[in-house]
Amino acid sequence: MKRLSLAICIGMAVSGMTAQEWKIPVSENEEPMATGRFTPEWESLQEYEVPEWFRNAKFGIWAHWGPQCVEGSGDWMAREMYMEGNGKYEYHRKHYGHQSEFGFKDILPLFKAENWNPEELVRFYKETVGAQYFFALGNHHDNFDLWDSKYQEWNSMRIGPHKDILDGWAKAAKKAGLPFGISFHADHAWTWYEPSRRFDLKGDKIGVKYDGWLTKEDGYRPNADGTEKWWKGLDPQKLYAQSHDFSDNTWDNGSIHRQWGWENGAALPTQAYVTNFYNRTLDAINRYNPDLIYFDVTVLPFYPVSDAGMKIAAHMYNKGLQGKDDRAKTKNVVFGKILTDSQKKALVWDVERGAPNKIMEQPWQCCNCLGNWHYNNGVYQNGKYKNAATVAKLLVDIVSKNGNMLLSVPLRADGTPDEKEIAILKEFGEWMRINKESIIGTRPWKIFGEGPIANSDIKINAQGFNDGQYTKAGADEIRFTQTDKHIYATALAWPANRKMTIRSLAKGSELYPEKISKIELLGYGKVKFERTADAMTVYLPEKNTNSIMPVIRIRRF
Structure with missing residues (x-):
């Protein structure tokens, strides 16, 4: 979240693009794209029609929750803990140790989800708060898969909670009768994690490299006390994804925003990396059958350098086709950001923490958050959550402009919302109970x-x-x-x-x-x-x- 990318996709944003023109064509050898009415070209994807169920739903809740909630220091913690002088860097070093000795990989086992009850939470979101669909985080830029992933060994079944988080959420949503969505953010780990290869420029650890340099072989070297490393057998580079040249201006903390669309000197990913993300995403889609998928990207994952995102969109639409004729409609929804007018016909436009000031011809969505995207103790302690009135007025404004609102409710690492969030949601839910006819289905x-x-x-x-x-x-x-x-x-x-x-x-x-x-x-x-x-x-x-x-x-x- 919180990027300020100004990417302009030229040429390919307007016209279809054949496979041989992509700089980094994805491989379908392991996860073939579902075939059907939709193909991975704009001309085909623009035949998409937003399903009526989504147009009627208007309001969803999102559990934007994963191991970055462990320290309670807020969003992008796994990147900013490697930025010397940053508050997240200082907090991590004080409480866990230097980033060369205890990095984000070592935070993962501390993510336990010990009090997580997905069925209870989803029921609360639907019955008390008024949610009409539910979203879960599949992976974030931290590159950790929150399911029993076939293609990422750093996942929640193997490390931390030893639970298939997506499976739990999917079953809870199905039992509650809510459409289910998954958000995928790990495509940008390639550039997002570059600070993990830095080192201190001052203090007692000057020049000591952070743990983003580690390889699988390093896991077999005993600790200083002769004990085995807990991650022995795992490859840190499959988490940090740093076996590549640095992006231009990599020490400039703001450069990632200017490079979010793989422009302005961003180090381009390899075909293996792009294909791995594609495989992981299709694996989750095929297992959990989401009705909606969300990407925290400009247009689609790896656009405009790869066809991976367009193939994922076509796969998702074809998976959701209802009927076998050529005009069959899909029940599924795919979101994209910073879209051209023509792309808004192919994808549902997502606006982060905001809204246009006019009625949009095509249905769209605002994603917003009660506090920080990842749980933040400071937001809780200082009373910085949006209040119920703010949530309601944002929703009403968005719906009046042909939009939906997806509200993230941060969970603590143990899988529970705090009492302040619960109170806000109950007050908002009481307003919804009385007034939902002016929102839902309008x-x-x-x-x-x-x-x-x-x-x-x-x-x-x-x-x-x-x-x-x-x-x-x-x-x-x-x-x-x-x-x-x-x-x-x-x-x-x-x-x-x-x-x-x-x-x-x-x-x-x-x-x-x-x-x-x-x-x-x-x-x-x-x-x-x-x-x-x-x-x-x-x-x-x-x-x-x-x-x-x-x-x-x-x-x-």
């Missing part, structure tokens, strides 16, 4: 909203990162959704004067010239209103019916 109205923020020109920063603008929304911000029978209008806070003013529904408005005979406040009932040439004013009851914001329902006929 579509955008003629305009998404009105108010100072709605009328502003708010830009997306790279793949998102503008959600702070929307958290400031107050009672003067109105958002609209609709069904065949109703229009819903939500004020993004309770107005202090008990009057909900909606200018778009003024008497004689071109947006809604029809007569309005009845308005109801969800969770309350019929309320008084009046329409003038300036606005429609809805008179709300003296006591708030929920702790967050009001939603009114207007019957269309």
